[in-house]
Amino acid sequence: xxxxxxxxxxxxxxxxxxxxxxxxxxxxxxxxxxxxxxxxxxxxxxxxxxxxxxxxxxxxx
Numbered sequence: 001x002x003x004x005x006x007x008x009x010x011x012x013x014x015x016x017x018x019x020x021x022x023x024x025x026x027x028x029x030x031x032x033x034x035x036x037x038x039x040x041x042x043x044x045x046x047x048x049x050x051x052x053x054x055x056x057x058x059x060x061x
Contacts, residue, residue: 001021004055018034043061046058
């Protein structure tokens with residue numbers, strides 16, 4: 001399975017969640033869901049998803 005590490009970019013790059021298997025975009029809000037069902041909602045936009053690095057990078061709006 002391919003779980004992602006999710007980073008927020010805001011001048012610097014900070015890891016905000018690990019083992020993410022689902023990313024859902026709702027306008028300016030993004031819901032992240034882990035393999036175990038833990039959820040986190042953040043505001044921002046997707047900048048990049050790189051499956052080879054198992055990373056998703058979000059940016060603040």
